[in-house]
Each structure stands twice: as structure tokens, then as C-alpha cells.
Amino acid sequence: MKTFAKMGLPGRLIAVEGLDGSGKSTQIYLLKRWLESQQLKVFFTEWNSSELVKSATSKGKKQELLTPTTFSLIHATDFADRYERQLVPLLRAGYLVLCDRYVFTAYARDIVRGCPPQWVRDIYSFAALPDLTLFFKAGLEVSLSRILDGRPELKYFEAGMDLRLSPDPYESFRIFQGRILEQYLAMSSEFDFITVDANQTIEAQQSIVRSLVTRRIDLGSFAAAI
């Protein structure tokens, strides 16, 4: 697998990964605002948001119809739709594309759900690698408490209840997130994740993010035509 830069596309893709509650969505949002304020060509997309596939995914989730295999395939369908119809055309048009989660989310979740790792990776082999992947690493307890402190209602698949880890959704969520963290850490060096310490303040993290992006990407070449 190659990055978009290595494939010779003019655009660049930046992905953020991390556990729920790691603060990655806040960070990528602030990055987007900063890039926009410089009048750069920026596009933001998040996991599981293709309009067409979404209705099937939410039905599958609501009615608990999904198995590890169909859970994996329907998310791959969603990703493929966004990839083929949005990401690639935008990258060819020279955009900076920001992704809240990329294929690594699928690798981690599907493998924890028991799908064969190579099967999952091969399915996503149509996708190029991000030019920069930021992994927000907070302690497991920190991420968990950010999500669980408000005692939210955890959804069935979100809590990993389909894995039968525990009858208690909160306990299930803890074990599930712990396993996902293990998967992230195991693939971190293989995919050149840049780890950001997510236990710091929002501002401190954003400074790091902005300076990383400036160092790795020639932002001047993404100016929007006036």
C-alpha cells in the first residue's frame, strides 16, 4: 500500500485515529478550522457517513442484525462509497482531505470482533494510505471516563455487546475498548502512526498537530483559487 503522495496525487490525506473519548474529533475539527482560516482547499469526512449506505447500517444496528462479517462488510461498503465518490476525486483536484477515522478503525474493530485479519486488510486494499496518520493516545481510563462519566446510553454495537464480553454494557465497553487499543498499538509502527499524547490539554495537543501538519505538508500549495 502506498500513500497518496507516492501515488502522485496532488492532494494529501490526513487521518486521525484513536479510541472513543481520545479527543481526536475535537483535534481534527480545530485543525480544519485553522486550515480554512488560511483559505486552503480543505474537505472533512467522518467514518460511517455515506448517505446511501447509512440507512442499511443504522437498520442493521438498531435491529441488531449485524454479525462480525456483515458489520465488517457494511462498513467497508460505506468507506468504499466515500472513497470512490469523494476522497479520490478531491485528492485528484488537489484538496487537503481530513478523515475522522480511516481503514485502521476497521482493522482494529473487525479483528477484535473475530474477522480474519488478512481478509479484512485485503478487502480494504483498494485504499491508499494516508499521508499523515495521527494517533491520539490517551490512557484507557481517561478515554473511558470521558465517555462514561455522563452515564450515556451506550448503543449495542458501540459497547461491543455483540461480543458477549459482559452482560453489563459499561463493563462490555471497557473490555471492548481495551482490546481495540491493543490492536491500535500493534499496528502503530507498521503504518507509521504519529502518536499524540492525548492526556495533554486541548490547546497543547492542537499546537503539536498544527506544527506536525506544517512540517509534513507543504500547505502553501493548497491555497484556494480566488
Next chain:
Amino acid sequence: MSIRPVKLGARAARVMVPQRSKRRFYGHGIPEVDVTKLAGKLIVVEGADGSGRSTQIQLLVNWLESAGHSTVQVGLKRSTLVSEELDRAQEGNILSRTTLSLFYATDFADQLENIILPALRAGQMVLADRYIYTLMARDLVRGMDFKWLQNLYGLALVPDAVFYLNVKPEELVQRTFAKYARLDYWESGMDLGLGRDIFDSFLKYQAMMAQQFKRLQATYGFHIIDAHRPVEMINVDLRKKIEAVLAGHKLH
């Protein structure tokens, strides 16, 4: 070729119990499925629209049920999970090829896990009106990578028999017109831009599909059935082969 009908088991009171066959998935399969528990048989009928698939399947269902076997039918785009969405996507022709391919794979996997595997576990005869091969052939015609498709459909169970009803494109045109008086957009491969004319496109597309089936046949070993013959004659042929499958023989 003899047209003598195979003797039906319907009149005999004793129902033949099918021999168990060795089962496997093509690749990684479905996590945590014990293939040794799948007692039923999986029979696949492949072929273009107009090749007579559904007619043959209906006749096989009648025959199997009167012989005392419980049957279940599956087909493409029949899953609870995504069939409606898939229909909508096709109407608008808005999905690109990888997406459509994965959407169909989701539909297939949903039926495999929720219908096919439970039916086989319960010892039923599953008749599949098309299987992964049509999906693969369509994707191959659209330039998808064969290895990628093989990995994707490594989740599929190897059937006990796969029959490919072979009909020449020129004959398919005639049958399609006789039945619907029009050619279908997708079955004509109009998304591929093979020609502006749907008639030309249909012939080209069906020839391309037949070519891909030939390629798949080399890997997956279907039984090619000459479906230009009369319905009953084809059915006799299929029944003979299925009887052999039920008796535990390997088809070749």
C-alpha cells in the same frame, strides 16, 4: 441423450436420507462456524436472466419436496439487511464499482449467515438462484481484481453442486423480448458504455459475462448445462446429477 424421466421417489414411502458430504469454505469463511454440523445440501443454479434458472429451480423444489426433502430458496438481493438500499442504489446508478461490489457481498453474507447456514444445519436442501459466481463475473467484467474478489468471497461456503445454464446471447435476447418486451439496463451492461444502443450493448455484455464465467469455471468447476434444450430435458439432467449428490457421490 435419453429423455426418459428419472424415477421419482414420490411414490415410495421411504424417504432417502442424503449422505453427508465434506464441507469447507472457499477461504477464511465465517468466524466460528463448525462446517461438520452442516448436514443439508447446497445446490446452486447459475446463468443469465432468461437462461431458465427460476423455472428449473421451481421444478427441482417440487421434485425434492415430493421426495421428502425440505427446501429453502435464496437468491441475490434478497437480504433483510440491504436489499432495499441496493435497489435504490441501482435505480440511481450512483455507486461506483467497489462500493456496489461490497454492497452485494454484504447482501450475500447476510443471507449466508441468516438463511443458508441455519438451513444446512437443520438438514435442509438449499437451492440458490445464483451465488457468488454471478457477482464475481459482473465485477470482473467491470475490471475488478480477481484476487481481491477471491479474498472477499473466501467467506462463501463451497456448494455441493453448481450448475451453469448456458444460453447463447442471441437466444437470450429472444427469450428476454418474448417475456418482457424490453432489455434490462443492468443485464445489458449499459453502465459500461459498451455502445449507445441497448441491443448491441446487451449482446456484447452477455458475451463478456459468458467469457468471465468460463474463466471462473476453470477455478470453481461448475457443471455447464446446455440450456438451449427443452425445459424438461434440462431438468432430467439436473435431477440425475442431484441424485448423485444426495447419494454422496462427487460430481465431476
